[in-house]
Amino acid sequence: xxKIRMLSVIVAVVICSFTLGKQHSPYYDHYINAxxxxxDAARLLSDKIKKTDCMSEAGRNExxxxxxxxxxxxxxxxxxxxxxxxxAYNQLNGPLPVEWENEVFEKFEKPYRREGAGLSLAELYLxxxxxxxxxxxxxxxxxxxxxxxxxxxxxxxxxDTFDHFFLANRLYLLNLAAIYTTSFECPDTKNIIPELRAxxxxxxxxxxxxxxxxxxxxxxxxxLTHYDKMIVFVNNQPADHTLFxxxxxxxxxxxxxxxxxxxxxxxxxxxxxxxxxxxxxxDPASIFDKGLYTPQNSKGIYSMVKDTxxxxxxxxxxxxxxxxxxxxxxxxxxxxxxHKSTQYFTDTTRQTSLQFNKQDGLARNTPSLVxxxxxxxxxxxxxxxxxxAQGRAVMTNPMEMGGDExxxxxxxxxxxxxxxxxxKFLKYTPExxxxxxxxxxxxxxxxxxxxxxxxxxxxxxxxxxxPIDNASIKGFNLFMxxxxxxxxxxxxxxxxxxxxxxSTEFEVLGVPADTGATRLSEDRGRFDVNPANETMxxxxxxxxxxxxxxxxxxxxxxxxxxxxxxxxxxxxxxxGRKLKVSNQTLSSxxxxxxxxxxxxxxxxxxxxxxxxIFQKIPEKLPVSSNAGLNVRKVGGEY
Amino acid sequence: MxxxxxISALSIIAAxxxxxxxxxxxxxxxxxxxxxxxxxxxxxxxxxxxxxxxxVNCSECHGIFTKGKDKVPNFTNEQIDNYSxxxxxxxxxxxxxxKDMSPEQMNSVLMFLRFRNVKKLPTTVDKKAA
Numbered sequence: 001x002x003k004i005r006m007l008s009v010i011v012a013v014v015i016c017s018f019t020l021g022k023q024h025s026p027y028y029d030h031y032i033n034a035x036x037x038x039x040d041a042a043r044l045l046s047d048k049i050k051k052t053d054c055m056s057e058a059g060r061n062e063x064x065x066x067x068x069x070x071x072x073x074x075x076x077x078x079x080x081x082x083x084x085x086x087x088a089y090n091q092l093n094g095p096l097p098v099e100w101e102n103e104v105f106e107k108f109e110k111p112y113r114r115e116g117a118g119l120s121l122a123e124l125y126l127x128x129x130x131x132x133x134x135x136x137x138x139x140x141x142x143x144x145x146x147x148x149x150x151x152x153x154x155x156x157x158x159x160d161t162f163d164h165f166f167l168a169n170r171l172y173l174l175n176l177a178a179i180y181t182t183s184f185e186c187p188d189t190k191n192i193i194p195e196l197r198a199x200x201x202x203x204x205x206x207x208x209x210x211x212x213x214x215x216x217x218x219x220x221x222x223x224l225t226h227y228d229k230m231i232v233f234v235n236n237q238p239a240d241h242t243l244f245x246x247x248x249x250x251x252x253x254x255x256x257x258x259x260x261x262x263x264x265x266x267x268x269x270x271x272x273x274x275x276x277x278x279x280x281x282x283d284p285a286s287i288f289d290k291g292l293y294t295p296q297n298s299k300g301i302y303s304m305v306k307d308t309x310x311x312x313x314x315x316x317x318x319x320x321x322x323x324x325x326x327x328x329x330x331x332x333x334x335x336x337x338x339h340k341s342t343q344y345f346t347d348t349t350r351q352t353s354l355q356f357n358k359q360d361g362l363a364r365n366t367p368s369l370v371x372x373x374x375x376x377x378x379x380x381x382x383x384x385x386x387x388x389a390q391g392r393a394v395m396t397n398p399m400e401m402g403g404d405e406x407x408x409x410x411x412x413x414x415x416x417x418x419x420x421x422x423x424k425f426l427k428y429t430p431e432x433x434x435x436x437x438x439x440x441x442x443x444x445x446x447x448x449x450x451x452x453x454x455x456x457x458x459x460x461x462x463x464x465x466x467p468i469d470n471a472s473i474k475g476f477n478l479f480m481x482x483x484x485x486x487x488x489x490x491x492x493x494x495x496x497x498x499x500x501x502x503s504t505e506f507e508v509l510g511v512p513a514d515t516g517a518t519r520l521s522e523d524r525g526r527f528d529v530n531p532a533n534e535t536m537x538x539x540x541x542x543x544x545x546x547x548x549x550x551x552x553x554x555x556x557x558x559x560x561x562x563x564x565x566x567x568x569x570x571x572x573x574x575x576g577r578k579l580k581v582s583n584q585t586l587s588s589x590x591x592x593x594x595x596x597x598x599x600x601x602x603x604x605x606x607x608x609x610x611x612x613i614f615q616k617i618p619e620k621l622p623v624s625s626n627a628g629l630n631v632r633k634v635g636g637e638y
Numbered sequence: 639m640x641x642x643x644x645i646s647a648l649s650i651i652a653a654x655x656x657x658x659x660x661x662x663x664x665x666x667x668x669x670x671x672x673x674x675x676x677x678x679x680x681x682x683x684x685x686x687x688x689x690x691x692x693x694v695n696c697s698e699c700h701g702i703f704t705k706g707k708d709k710v711p712n713f714t715n716e717q718i719d720n721y722s723x724x725x726x727x728x729x730x731x732x733x734x735x736x737k738d739m740s741p742e743q744m745n746s747v748l749m750f751l752r753f754r755n756v757k758k759l760p761t762t763v764d765k766k767a768a
Contacts, residue, residue: 105726108745275727303740304695386742430694431687431746 025213028159030206032151034077038092039147041070046140054131067123068191074119075195076202082175083168083276084155091146092118095185096585098534100526103503104376105278107385111530117142123187158273162217165210166261166270167277169219172203173258174499177250177287178491181241182480192241193234200231217268223260229253246480247473250287250491251462259285276500288462288492290453293501295373298449300388300442305428311446317421318447321440324621325636326411327395329356329402331629334636335444338366338400341614344549345369345451351557356402358638363523365557368550370612371452371543374493377504380539380555381526387445392437405437411629412440417622451612456545458607459492468607475604483569483591483601488541494608496541506538510574510581511554515564517577521556534583545608562605566598665689666755681749688750691743695735712756722748 024032048066053059074081074093081089090099094116102111122139125131149155158164180196183189204227211218230253237244264270265282279293286292297303302314321327325334338353339345346368347353352361364380372378377385384390395401395408413419413435422435422443429439458476461468479485488507490498496505506526513521526538539555553559559568568577575581575588593601617634624630667685669678692700700711713721725736725744736744 107741271730272727278727297740300740301743303743304735304738306738431690431743 025160025209027206027209027213028156030209031077031080031159032156034073035147035150038070038073038077039144041073042140042143042147045070046137046144049133049136049140054126054133054136060126060131063126064123064188067119067126071119071191071195072198075199078175078199079168079172079203079206081150083164083171083274084158085149086276087114088146088149090114090116090118091142093120093185094118095120097121098532100506100530100532100535101503102377102382103275103278105275105502107376113532115142117146119143120185120187127187162210162214162268163270163272164274165214166265166268167272167274170258170261170265170280171276171500173254173261174287177254177258178486178499181244181246181249182486183241183484184487189241190239193237193239193244197231197234200227200234204228204231217264220260220264223257223264226253226257226260230257242482244477244481246477251465255287255462258287275502279501286463288455288459290374290455292492293374293497295452296375296378296387296449298373298387298445300386300445301429301432301436301438302425302442302446305425310425310428313421314425314443315447315450317418318443318445319615320418320618320621321412321444322447323618323635325632326415326621326624326629327401327403327408327440327444328636329398329404329407331411331632332637333401335448336635337638339369339448341617344546344612345448346550348549348551351552354638355399356397357399362399364555365552367542368546369448369451370610371493371495371545373449373452374495374497374543375504375540376497376502377540380542381529382504382506382540383529387449388438388441391441391445395441408440409435409437411624411626414624414626414629415622416625451614454610454612456608456610458604459610461607462492469603471600471603472607473604475600475602475607478593478597478601479604482597483593484587485544485569485601488586489544493543494545495543504540506535506540507585508534508536508538508581508583509554509568509586510537510577510579510584511539511556511558511568512574512577512579513556513558515558517574517579520574520579520581521558523555525555536583537581538583538585544605546610546612547605548609562602563598566593566601570598667753668755669753681753684746685750685753687743688746688748691739691747692750695739696733696747713751715752718748718751 045063045066049063052062054063071093081092094114096116099114099116100111101114106112117139122136125136125139179185180199181192183192186192186195207219207224207227230249233249233253237249262282262285270282281291281294284291299305302311305311305314322335325331325337327334333356336345338347340347343349347366350361350366352364353366354360355362367380373387377383378387378390384393392405395403396405413422419435422439425439426432426435432439455463457466457468458472460466479489486494488496488505490496496507497503498505511521513519520537524536526535526540529535547553547562551560551562553562553565554568559565569586570591570593571577572588572590573581573584573586575584575586576590619634621632621634667682669681673681724732728737739747
């Protein structure tokens, strides 16, 4: 009986799959048609290049127009393509000829090289003095190969379920906030807003077809009506992207839509199968919530500890260690020797911090520890993949704290207070039989990571509509538009981590060795970690949060005021000041900022000052059984 | 006198055999021959940590260390790889305990499982079930 019932079910399923198998939803069909539509446009463009004289300006203009048409086709399906296969997308519309990627889930591997191709690079190439048709064609040929990826089963099968939709839409909203309205990958800035308008309308069509195809898990009416309002807003904005109101666009439209989309992800119990969602969290209802993406793991070896009492105790010990020079080779330096808790955990008094020998300066400026957890790679050259690896390296570096691993452990354990505490924590780390250096380092990282959880007035304006002064708003609009800052300092952390927030970017700015900009800084930066033409003199993009309080600036601390920094960018970096920087990633053209615009930019930067509550310095340090160690001072001597 | 000697000799032999058995029960590792000495000792240390973490967090259900079940389960390389991939992309169906582990800790567990010497290859088809 049971067998017969089973059999009939199987027969029914087989019949259904025959009759319905070839039928796809309108949503699915639209995807296939639109992807093919882009392929046709790219092929037309390729034919155009074949027939057109690239040497004449008239011919180049014809090609530019054809590129514009292909770009619109691409933008109409950007919401899908970027999410489904970002590597292939890089061949359709890559921002740079070569990029070195090091993504969170690849952290344990070497960075790998990705070549870009496609429309943006072809458009840029057209502006070069000598044009080789084959090179131009090659950029398009790569696109024509890459677009085939998007017809693969592994991708199209996802279109039959609803999960991918809300995740792709989330990435789309994040890109609306961080990338689409900047000149990140749109060489002709005249087209930014017209392309945005077209894209918003095309995505609305996709929304409609999605709701028709998945009536059980629809985009809700509140989302759709708000989306319509966004389209009206953008259509009423000036077409010039330097006059576009980025602030209202994100605060009043993109961010509320993001909140609804997050709600739907949770309501429909959406499940991700893409590495694009690796760090993104489903709970935050605002892009400016610090929980938007998973930061560095500050707990380290104590990852499995959950009870708040023990965590508080680890933090208390971590704080004592942070101020304790026992972690250094000569018992005279502590973490706060360079990361001063009274100065946003950096040293604002020196261009670069003192070396262990008390005489010379280190090669690089001390970065603030505030918000450092939102970088996937640490140090200005991205040498370290975890806070713990970074902490270990600094304590044992002969030029910094000059300690020895075993020696540090012994000294720490000679203090009864430390020893009792660490012994108590040992049960949470079954893989370790004894107290190790890792236990000590993890307590320290767990302590200081807390200072990254505060918000600035700008966040409050975005998150809860608190008023903010006009100059800051104007400054933010400049930051996103004319001044082009946002093409490297991405929303919301304003560091080098862009949606989907899985990798960390490095840039070559041509920072000089002196304020007069007579020669380039000799620091090779990222090259020391990953030698390549593109990484020479490249440094990790820092966050501009709290910048008012974290002077001096740049990797070598060469600038002491924000005004100097803005002047440097306004002049087109090192190359703009006639230094020889063959691989500069910053345009060498002047930004042509007026004096009042520069002031507004600084107002915006000030609105990113976080209201951090710093703690009191501990009055005394744990007593050691080694009397010689008990003369050490809280915080060390230099 | 002779008898006493014999007994003590026998007991020493018995102890030696016992020790032999015990040490053969100890987990050994099959490391790639191309590895340098330093790499090997680093990996072995990882495996040791992984073994401890497995014992505490996993063996209650996957009972390698439970009495009488010390030869099971022998995960296949494919299973280990799949688990690793699922961990990497934060699969919501992952075991709760692995969600709390740091990547380094999870990596140790996976290294332990991968390089552990497995005497009997796991059978993919159970005849009785078929």
